[in-house]
Amino acid sequence: MSSPLWGIDLGGTKIEGVILPSPHDARPLLRKRIDTEAGKGYPHIIGQIKRLIDMMQQESALTATRIGFGTPGELDPRLQTMKNCNSTALNGMPLKKDLEEALQAPVTLANDANCFALAETHWGVVKQQAPEARVVFGIIMGTGVGGGIVIDGQVWNGRHGIAGEWGHNFLDESGGPCYCGKTGCVEKVLSGPGLQAWYTHLTGQSLTLKEIVTAYKAGTDPAAAQTMERLSHFFGKAVSVVTNLLDPDVIVVGGGVGNIDVIYSTGVESLKKHIFNNGVDVPVLRPALGDSAGVFGAAALVAG
Known part of the structure; x- marks a missing residue:
């Protein structure tokens, strides 16, 4: 037992x-x-x-x-x-x-x-929807951006303990300087604060991410629409790099930004566009376990 x-x-x-x-x-x-x-x-x-x-x-x-x-x-x-x-x-x-x-x-x-x-692999959405998956890339997109790799049910830490940490890969200069000392990191573009900062850049107004998403859904705020288009475009571009390197069986997206619907529609379309091989179809799933x-x-x- x-x-x-x-x-x-x-x-x-x-x-x-x-x-x-x-x-x-x-x-x-x-x-x-x-x-x-x-x-x-x-x-x-x-x-x-x-x-x-x-x-x-x-x-x-x-x-x-x-x-x-x-x-x-x-x-x-x-x-x-x-x-x-x-x-x-x-x-x-x-x-x-x-x-x-x-x-x-x-x-x-x-x-x-x-x-x-690891949790989503053993007991969450991977277990439910992709139980044969051997390689899982777990994404957290919230205040920051992080990631983890699970291979055959075990965490892959890497030589320096940073395997899966895609948040400080370079993505786009427009993200601006990052606390890590580099410029244009994934985290500066795709995190909640990064998306809010972009909306403020467009409008001069400060809204929470929830307010930006609500305005986007209402269809009355062009800047909110541009911010969600930015999220979709750069989500696909950033995740394609990991997909090309790792070729995971499944990707699970958690964190507050991971709740935004466009990730699973236009974000996935952007991912397919940027992946090296045509016809690659890696499932991008919402998590099942919440907090x-x-x-x-x-x-x-x-x-x-």
Whole structure:
């Protein structure tokens, strides 16, 4: 009998934990969250994680023997320290080592995009609609743009822990300077803030992405239409690069921008136009797990 799977989704504002019965059963035995309180510093974050695990063990009467963690950045495989974390207190810290010392259990770390891709592969839309898929590219398009690769049910991290991180590939100069030091990154063009900035560039007005999409659907705002056309065009152009390199069996699009309908119509048409081979037909799917994907994917890290 399989041991229960323990997963922790470490976010900037909350830490969520789940215990799943087995790799074949994603109905949670327990699901619990507490505040991260990241502003109190790195040692406090470690303490909050231990507090949550202790609470879960007490409430479930189970003991965590291995724990998967979804993190807002990557563990550098060489340095064994965290990098690229938007929760900046984690950057440069030996998170895996410190967690294993605090929790007295082995832990496995992966970034949030990898956890998203893994969860949708094992229990979400890939399982439902493309169960034979071997290579899955999971996209998160929201405040930022990230990605994760799952091959034969396992995360592919790469030599430096950045496999799938397409958000800082060059896409178009019009995206402008990026915090990473480059210009025109995918993230600057296709993220929610990037799309909002483009609308403001066209109109001088600041609208939320939701307001821009509503105006586009109403058919009364030419700038909103141009912003959605920009999204479709550059989505296809950006994803075609990954498709040409990886040739995935399926692509799953999550995050707030991933909820926009044009991605799955004109965005897919743009992808087909930019792909190298004519006739390539990779499914581009909406996710099925909603906000459960991060913590479920963390649990899936210890399913093997």
